[in-house]
Amino acid sequence: MMHRRFRTRCRRTLQCCWAPRMTELRSITTGIYDCEHKTAPQAAIGHPLIRTPNIGRGRFLLTGVQRVSDDTYSQWTRRAVPRGGDLILAREAPVGGVALIPDGLNPVLGQRTVLIRPHHTKVSAHFLNYVLNGPEVQSTFAGQAGGSTVPHLNLSDIRALRFSSLPDLKTQRKIATILSAYDDLIENNQRRTAILEQALRASFDHWFDWDTAADLAQAIGQRVGDVVTDVRQSVLPGSVDEGTPYLGLEHLPRRQLTIEEAGDPRSVSSTKLRFEKGDVLFGKIRPYFHKVALAPFAGIASSDIIILRPRLLRQSAFVAALLSSDKLVAHAVATSQGTKMPRANWDVVAQLMLPAHSAKRVSEFEDLMAPKLRTLETLASMNRSLNSQRSLLLPKLVAGQIELADINVDASRVEERELAWQQTGIANQGGL
Secondary structure, X not given: OHHHHHXXXXXXXXXXXXXXXXEEHHHHEEEEEEOOOOOOOOEOOOEEEEOHHHEOOEOEOOOOOXXXXXXXXXXXXXXXXXXXXXEEEEOEOOOOOEEEOOOOOOOEEOOOEEEEEEOOOOOOHHHHHHHHHOXXXXXXXXXXXXXXXXXXXXXXXXXXXXXXXXXXXXHHHHXXXXXXXXXXXXXXXXXXHHHHHXXXXXXXXXXOEOOOOOOOOOOOOOEHHHOEEEEOOEEOHHHOOOOOOEEOHHHOOOOOOOOOOOEOHHHOOOOEEEEOOOOEEEEOEOHHHOOEEEOOOOEEEOOOEEEEEEOOHHHHHHHHHHHOOHHHHHHHHHOOEOOOOOEOXXXXXXXOEOOEOOHHHHHHHHHHHHHHHHHHHHHHHHHHHHHHHHHHHHHHHHOOOOOHHHOOOXXXXXXXXXXXXXXXHHHOOOOO
């Protein structure tokens, strides 16, 4: 009996010694606040309403953001007034996106979001932003949100979230400064991408007239379905090769043709659709989100995405511009089915009449725009690589596998901003 008790005590001691040290989110925050569970009335101008589609991985996506009045702002911020240095997390649709509020934004929480207020003497807000968007926490979120019809995170799980122990505050700020250099490169590429895509859409509208019917004698088709085909090749995630990219709606950016991140097929189980490089991926659910992207690689996709393939290879730029045009997306929205979660009906969208064009005109457009598409693909590939490098670097830096003493990094800008946020918190008696 004595030997058995001794062995039990030894086993518990060893488990305690070898168990990794963890940090609980609520232990490094002064508050984690839920949103109002109702729709905020919109206004033409005013404060940005941050809904889940506006929350990217680490930054806000403010193109086309909805606005609310000062009165609504006052009512919707009664629990907590979001301020610079806070973070907003998406609880649902899609799950797990986190972004850091910059100074001067003065946002309002939309539905299915959570406000996280870091304790600025315990954690760097910039560093926490990277940790919450990093692979360890995102994997935890995916596990917590799985198993439901509409994946979502519970507020209690968010508050009790545990992740690897944090280094000291000085080291956190140094790591955040290193990782922000990747962000700067990514944002520069995204600005170039936005300019190129705007030029592509503007050129399409200039070259092809939606208000005039095409002359069938010279046209490549009469309706949208004449130039693309709806591909429905079902596949089980477990049957694909290891490393095959998976794309869900959460991976398709709004109003952007290029794709900068992908998921792991091992994280999903239901039947998916196979796609090939060069296919156009059209978000079926809530088509007003304008999620239309050009596949940069082959892989599998959610069944909530319509896989569209050009009937002729030398029409890729024309087809990409056509399917992402405001006219076609608006038609998909107008003919969608359902109220709470409307779905585009491709059989209906395919019947939309093509704008006036000729085969010669399409060929000339292709010659002009195909190089721009290749540039877009290059920029997206660079950003996917930068995102991957940043994700791989974060755990190594946190674990001390990379010696920071040998890296000359000036973290003063991050430190000054966070000290200012700390003083704002004290002045507002809202904690540190």
